Amino acid sequence: MSDIALRVEALESLLVEKGILSASSIERIIRHYETNVGPLNGAKVVARAWTDPEYKQRLLRNAARAVAELGFGGPQGEHLVVVENTPRIHNLVVCTLCSCYPWPVLGLPPSWYKSPEYRSRAVKEPRKLLAELGLALSEEIEIRVWDSSAEIRYLVLPERPAGTEGWNESALAGLVHRDAMIGVARAFTPEPLR
Amino acid sequence: MTLALDEVGPAPPPRQNGELVFAAPWEREVFGITMALYEAGLFAWDEFRALLIAELQASPAYYRAWARALECLLDEKGLLSSTELTERAQAFARRPHGHDHE
Numbered sequence: 403m404s405d406i407a408l409r410v411e412a413l414e415s416l417l418v419e420k421g422i423l424s425a426s427s428i429e430r431i432i433r434h435y436e437t438n439v440g441p442l443n444g445a446k447v448v449a450r451a452w453t454d455p456e457y458k459q460r461l462l463r464n465a466a467r468a469v470a471e472l473g474f475g476g477p478q479g480e481h482l483v484v485v486e487n488t489p490r491i492h493n494l495v496v497c498t499l500c501s502c503y504p505w506p507v508l509g510l511p512p513s514w515y516k517s518p519e520y521r522s523r524a525v526k527e528p529r530k531l532l533a534e535l536g537l538a539l540s541e542e543i544e545i546r547v548w549d550s551s552a553e554i555r556y557l558v559l560p561e562r563p564a565g566t567e568g569w570n571e572s573a574l575a576g577l578v579h580r581d582a583m584i585g586v587a588r589a590f591t592p593e594p595l596r
Numbered sequence: 597m598t599l600a601l602d603e604v605g606p607a608p609p610p611r612q613n614g615e616l617v618f619a620a621p622w623e624r625e626v627f628g629i630t631m632a633l634y635e636a637g638l639f640a641w642d643e644f645r646a647l648l649i650a651e652l653q654a655s656p657a658y659y660r661a662w663a664r665a666l667e668c669l670l671d672e673k674g675l676l677s678s679t680e681l682t683e684r685a686q687a688f689a690r691r692p693h694g695h696d697h698e
Contacts (some may be wrong), residue, residue: 405685406660407622412684413667414629417678423632432628433634477634477641499649501658510627513619516658552642 440509441475444557445578447507448543448589449571451484452562462486465557479506479557485548486559487585492539494532494547494585495556496524502550504557508580515584524550535586558585566590623659630666644669 403411417423447469451458461468465482469475482504485493488527497503498521503511514520523531528545532538539545548556570594581587585587603635618624647668651661670676 403622403689404622405689406663408688409667409681409685410622410626410663412681412688413663413670413676414625416680416684417629417633417670418650420676422638422675423629423636427635428625428632431631432624434628435631463615481622498644500645500652502645513658518656552645 411593429545435505436509439476439505441471441578441580441583442575443472443508443509444507444580444583445505445575446472447474447484447557448559448578448583449482449575451559452566452574453571456558461559476506478502479504481552482507482553482557483548483554483561484544484557487561489561490542491544491546492532492560492585493556494524494528494545495520495550495558496547497550498522498525499551502552502555504550504555507557508583512580531572532586560589563591585596619659622663626659626663626666630662633666633670638675639669639673 414423414425414428418425447461450472451461457468457471460471461484465484466475466480468484469479469482485495488495497515501511501516503515508558520531525547528547529539532545548554550556560578562574563577568578577592579587579590582589618627630644634640634644644665647665648662651664651668652658655661667676667681667698670681671678
């Protein structure tokens with residue numbers, strides 16, 4: 403068993419012994435984050451915004467309140483700001499200092515989001531970074547990089563893919579994935595008709 | 597840098613919310629302990645965040661920095677001293693083989 407694992411085990415056992423925490427509350431919270439909190443929440447928010455223009459306006463004006471309408475909220479979601487991709491503007495979210503991230507709508511950040519490389523290159527050379535990640539954007543598209551902080555956490559509203567006219571919300575939500583809401587990818591496009 | 601999409605292909609079904617973000621059980625545990633303390637109102641998130649930022653600048657391994665930040669926070673708050681923690685960890689390390697498991 404590694405030193406760090408021993409130390410965390412020691413930490414937990416002491417906190418439980420002192421009556422500061424219970425082992426069951428720790429497990430309950432972990433399970434909550436593993437099962438209830440994740441990018442599917444954000445996908446539902448995006449799909450609603452794609453189908454309901456008034457909801458989209460509310461979302462862009464006061465995102466924390468608009469996501470609460472769908473039942474999502476909690477720590478790291480109080481200061482949510484949604485930034486909209488358009489044909490001319492692509493938004494990219496990073497946290498240069500640590501890993502601030504809108505948990506209630508995206509879950510916990512993936513490991514690459516926390517990497518020093520992503521945190522620095524997203525700011526210094528976003529176009530090159532995105533191209534390496536498989537999202538080549540033409541020079542005409544402006545890239546806006548948003549540095550999340552304790553005060554503001556950003557979520558990207560991706561563009562609705564072409565060919566989805568008439569789709570309902572739940573079908574649309576299936577096209578929205580985590581990386582599109584961080585801004586390192588686009589929403590999935592529907593399978594072409596054969 | 598590689599970025600593995602957790603899903604590929606067009607129009608996948610809506611996903612389960614859970615996804616693996618912890619590389620080891622202790623990472624999952626230290627996350628849960630921190631959030632349980634936070635929900636119990638024992639610290640303000642900004643207090644923890646400031647410590648985490650400082651630890652990440654010292655050394656970037658994420659959950660190790662997280663664990664050090666939590667230790668600092670608990671020590672500062674008088675909830676758990678580093679000395680006491682070190683003693684307990686050393687006691688656990690002396691356990692006979694077969695008891696420790698990870």
